[in-house]
């Protein structure tokens with residue numbers, strides 16, 4: 001069990017650590033971290049430590065495979081033996097600040113031939129920054145730690161970026177949700193309400209796109225046999241960014257709609273975002289069917305709970321238990337059906353985004369798509385719940401838990 005701590009912010013040269021970004025976050029974020037474990041990542045960044053040179057140690061990165069020679073491998077850090085593993089990991093973190101790296105793991109080797117794997121982990125503050133507070137202060141005092149630790153710089157999963165208020169920026173809200181669309185945003189600090197106000201700017205979307213653009217030197221990884229198929233659908237940067245962009249489109253009564261995003265966003269950027277998003281994958285029928293099957297499992301479980309006689313506490317008092325059960329079963333079944341239909345519709349999102357004819361004539365369709373997309377990120381959370389339950393209790397009987 002990893003002891004989870006995190007750096008909350010950096011003051012004037014001193015590190016302030018508190019117990020746990022992931023520790024404090026609500027369940028959905030901890031589930032997400034647990035699922036995007038290093039062994040299940042489809043991509044990796046590869047580093048190694050090279051010793052010699054009169055006691056000097058070099059941290060180098062492998063930027064392509066096969067390699068032409070280690071001379072091609074960039075040097076990220078030079079230290080002296082004995083080298084502290086915490087220092088190396090912190091240097092890997094600082095070489096990747098402001099990048100979107102969910103689903104990418106780091107690997108550290110102790111030799112130039114990449115035979116001796118020393119450590120590997122997620123790109124996150126837990127796996128890259130020393131958990132030992134005293135050691136951190138010692139490393140900083142000794143001038144060994146040269147790391148960019150701005151709050152958010154090491155937000156490789158973009159949890160903080162996607163939860164920033166677009167108006168006042170300083171307040172992060174709604175951490176019980178993994179991904180946001182503007183309609184759901186409510187800021188206690190400045191009063192911004194996504195359902196009643198236009199977004200003042202697209203800064204959260206820009207921030208995400210910038211982070212995607214900065215991502216580089218990623219190598220493919222062989223996929224572990226025990227990685228669930230549904231992991232292919234867990235995409236948390238491009239999908240919500242595109243969702244935010246589309247939900248920001250304004251429809252003017254009686255005459256077309258303003259293409260606000262394109263005022264600031266080059267069409268090729270929108271296309272790039274689309275290509276990296278889950279919506280692009282949904283165009284492929286076999287993948288779409290699999291996605292529907294995976295998320296439907298969430299609905300199936302809820303239905304099975306009611307069929308097994310369970311009535312949650314919050315439903316009590318609304319009527320007789322059997323009536324409540326029957327009603328909830330009907331609702332969940334309808335939701336499952338709606339989800340399936342809406343996913344089929346999202347398979348044609350590219351037409352709406354990039355087909356000029358469709359844009360001219362598709363106002364009603366856009367309204368509908370906006371509605372679908374604002375729900376869609378919830379389905380991704382359902383998917384994570386399904387995956388996590390499988391992981392934690394693969395043989396769990398639903399009736400036993402209720």
Ligand SMILES: [Zn+2]
Nearest residue numbers: 165168187190
């Ligand atoms: Zn605010």
